[in-house]
Amino acid sequence: MSLLATPTDRRSLVVAALALIGVTAIWGSTFSMSKDLLTRMSVTDFLGLRFVVAAAVILAVRPGSVRRMDRRSLDLGIRLGLIYAVAQLLQFVGLQRTAATVSAFVVSMYVVLTPFLSAALLRTSIDRRAVVASLTAGVGVAVMSLRGWALGTGELLTLVAAALYAVHIIAMSRWTTSATAFPLTFVQLLTMGVVFTAVASIDGVTLPRGGDWIVFGYLTVVAAAVALLVQTWAQAHLGPSQAAVLMVLEPVWAAFFGVAVFGESLGARTVVGGILVLVAMLVVISRPAAPPMEPQPVHP
Numbered sequence: 001m002s003l004l005a006t007p008t009d010r011r012s013l014v015v016a017a018l019a020l021i022g023v024t025a026i027w028g029s030t031f032s033m034s035k036d037l038l039t040r041m042s043v044t045d046f047l048g049l050r051f052v053v054a055a056a057v058i059l060a061v062r063p064g065s066v067r068r069m070d071r072r073s074l075d076l077g078i079r080l081g082l083i084y085a086v087a088q089l090l091q092f093v094g095l096q097r098t099a100a101t102v103s104a105f106v107v108s109m110y111v112v113l114t115p116f117l118s119a120a121l122l123r124t125s126i127d128r129r130a131v132v133a134s135l136t137a138g139v140g141v142a143v144m145s146l147r148g149w150a151l152g153t154g155e156l157l158t159l160v161a162a163a164l165y166a167v168h169i170i171a172m173s174r175w176t177t178s179a180t181a182f183p184l185t186f187v188q189l190l191t192m193g194v195v196f197t198a199v200a201s202i203d204g205v206t207l208p209r210g211g212d213w214i215v216f217g218y219l220t221v222v223a224a225a226v227a228l229l230v231q232t233w234a235q236a237h238l239g240p241s242q243a244a245v246l247m248v249l250e251p252v253w254a255a256f257f258g259v260a261v262f263g264e265s266l267g268a269r270t271v272v273g274g275i276l277v278l279v280a281m282l283v284v285i286s287r288p289a290a291p292p293m294e295p296q297p298v299h300p
Helices: 007-028 031-037 043-061 063-067 071-095 100-107 110-122 128-145 153-175 178-200 212-234 240-247 250-260 268-286
Strands: none
Touching (some): 007 250, 043 063, 043 178, 071 153, 100 153, 240 268
């Protein structure tokens, strides 16, 4: 097989990259809404209900695709959902023990961890260009968010969460295909919903009230169901390091929406850090597409 990118490879790479950039824009728009909603709902109540409803949305849109799901997709979806659920729990627990800016930096370190973990877990050579892009993006996030440093329990828990996010990204890029996007998205969402609902049910589940249902609907349908579906499809066409760099655009979008919608000030550090992340993104998009990997079987 030729190692040169064909026009079809190039188009697939660009479309997938743009799709993932769109997903990060959706994620970036949720910070203020989520923060406000979580003043009236517990984290586990919100996440459990959110992911269960999101799974129901995917099922309602393509029930046939879910019914025809094979055992491989079911197995992989459960594993991916459990990895992501544990990462989310560790991230939120860590956030309670450290500053939000430090947490944002540490959790974004998945962009640096991904190329190295990918090489170790998949037994492939380290892509130097991907490493440069990942490190550039990591420095950009640090410039944007880091205000001091203290290594404690919160930071360590968040770092473990970042490593799990990196593993999730690697697995998605390695084992997903366009054809399995719907069933994998459904199983992941349902798995996460069951896990968080089980935790939340210990002291009872609180539902959104009044106008919170509108915000909850956006966070569930758009930022969970649609976003994870598009991410799953896009990662079938992107390498793990490429996906990680594109996904770290989330804080850049968060800064953009903070200024454009909520009137927040834009400091010099945010501008410089955002430029570094955008440079890393351009490195990823301009990279010639590699021949696609055949999806590998998932062994028990």
